[in-house]
């Protein structure tokens with residue numbers, strides 16, 4: 122029986138090849154466009170999250186309580202160095218860094234602006250977040266009071282490689298203190314807080330400058346893929362402010378939630394295209410064939426086989442559209458992953474929000490599984506009305522008609 | 525055996541243009557009959573075949589197909605009855621346009637689950653008898669009316685149903701082909717015991733059948 126159904130389905134689809142092909146291409150194009158857009162959108166957010174994690178918060182950041190709201194160096198982690206060693210030993214922790222930070226005033230001979238001095242250990246930062254990749258200009262060198270400055274601060278203060286700057290702030294003893302620094306490199310992290318107001322120096326120099334005790338720091342950042350690590354640290358150091366990446370970056374959380382909405386919308390658009398496309402083709406094709414259905418019913422072919430035939434036809438169209446769309450989509454995504462999309466004409470606006478000028482797409486298997494489900498579901502739904510039409514068909518009305 | 529009791533069939537019932545297509549038909553058709561329904565155009569021959577073939581519904585009365593009362597069967601059960609017991613030769617041929625002549629002739633056999641080998645053999649046998657074996661690969665619309673009519677006959681007889689309902693099977697045939705067709709029908713009837721009911725005003729059929737039921741305006745006037 123299947124062979125009869127298959128033969129009728131095949132011959133009919135073949136007879137209407139151009140119509141069928143049009144719908145297949147329509148499905149494929151809308152699907153691959155949706156895949157490309159999803160990939161770019163996810164890529165944007167992932168890129169942003171990735172840069173933020175690598176340059177600042179990691180997956181988890183630990184501060185003294187009150188530090189984040191007060192930004193006062195009196196709220197510092199006293200045993201930071203020991204705690205870091207303890208955290209390193211927790212299963213699932215990949216890397217950690219210590220940072221010393223203070224707010225103050227950064228000045229050149231002509232200009233000044235608010236900034237944070239951030240003391241870092243270059244070797245640790247390299248392991249933690251490939252810090253050297255953030256270098257935009259100059260070199261990474263902290264020798265002889267060398268310092269690195271965020272790209273926006275550099276523009277604002279008109280600072281160049283080799284410029285001398287002075288950073289002033291209160292040390293832990295409430296004494297006003299200044300440090301003269303030589304700019305060796307310009308950093309672009311696309312993390313707006315850093316690019317707009319950070320000057321990086323050697324962690325030892327920063328500690329000395331702020332008169333910190335040995336082992337004190339403002340931040341411990343942790344990289345881990347293991348979700349359990351967060352709870353472990355939180356439980357172990359209840360007196361510290363332990364925050365996850367998303368807690369520290371509610372905007373990224375929001376954007377991720379938006380992606381979900383955004384992706385669902387595109388998902389439904391594709392489903393709509395598939396639905397309308399297959400519905401149109403099946404409906405017309407069924408109207409065309411009403412006589413054929415009447416004849417086979419009269420000859421004794423059961424309605425359920427006619428139904429199977431129509432479902433088969435629509436599934437084949439949907440599936441071919443999916444296959445073609447998956448191939449197109451994969452090609453588009455791979456291209457966008459490797460070459461990216463250049464948004465440089467809007468790059469100022471984008472970088473202000475932490476995006477980069479060139480966005481590289483993310484590729485997720487879920488794009489393909491989700492569209493598969495969407496297309497198959499839409500294919501099945503689209504034949505319901507045409508099937509209803511056949512269900513109501515009386516063979517007698519059809520076979521009486523003249524040739 | 526088929527039995528019609530007080531069968532009435534109307535078109536446009538309760539309207540001004542109401543047509544009483546079958547009036548109180550009482551008729552028994554035994555197994556193995558070779559019978560003609562004759563009468564002027566519009567007297568109800570096709571309608572009678574359609575109600576016997578479980579294709580059309582009736583307004584009152586009863587039709588028994590063997591022991592089953594047709595009007596009590598579900599739509600699906602009537603479809604299955606048509607498939608397994610009845611071969612139709614429609615007045616308007618009703619070939620399946622997307623299938624070749626060969627596939628059309630084998631269609632009912634295929635639905636009934638005959639093997640491809642059996643189908644092939646039977647299709648060749650019947651198409652040779654009806655002289656359409658050179659058209660097996662053609663599509664129906666490439667055939668003349670008479671050729672299409674022979675394909676329709678071939679499809680109806682191929683699966684060896686219990687009863688064949690043939691509506692004007694010779695309408696588009698010349699006398700030579702008509703004669704061949706009637707010889708084949710008679711052979712089927714006599715050798716295989718297939719009941720055959722014709723609706724026609726063809727003299728040739730009139731002269732071949734064993735029983736003639738004459739209709740006039742939906743009434744049996746002679747049997």
Ligand SMILES: Nc1ncnc2c1ncn2[C@@H]1O[C@H](COP(=O)(O)OP(=O)(O)OP(=O)(O)O)[C@@H](O)[C@H]1O
Pocket residue numbers: 521535536543545563564565566567568569570571572615723
């Ligand atoms: N679907 C229909 N709707 C309305 N009237 C119909 C329908 N089918 C048949 N009739 C009418 O019923 C009557 C009997 O028609 P039927 O087709 O049975 O005649 P027939 O004897 O087969 O004629 P012919 O020899 O021309 O084929 C005719 O008056 C016809 O107009």
Ligand SMILES: [Mg+2]
Pocket residue numbers: 569570571615691723
């Ligand atoms: Mg007729």
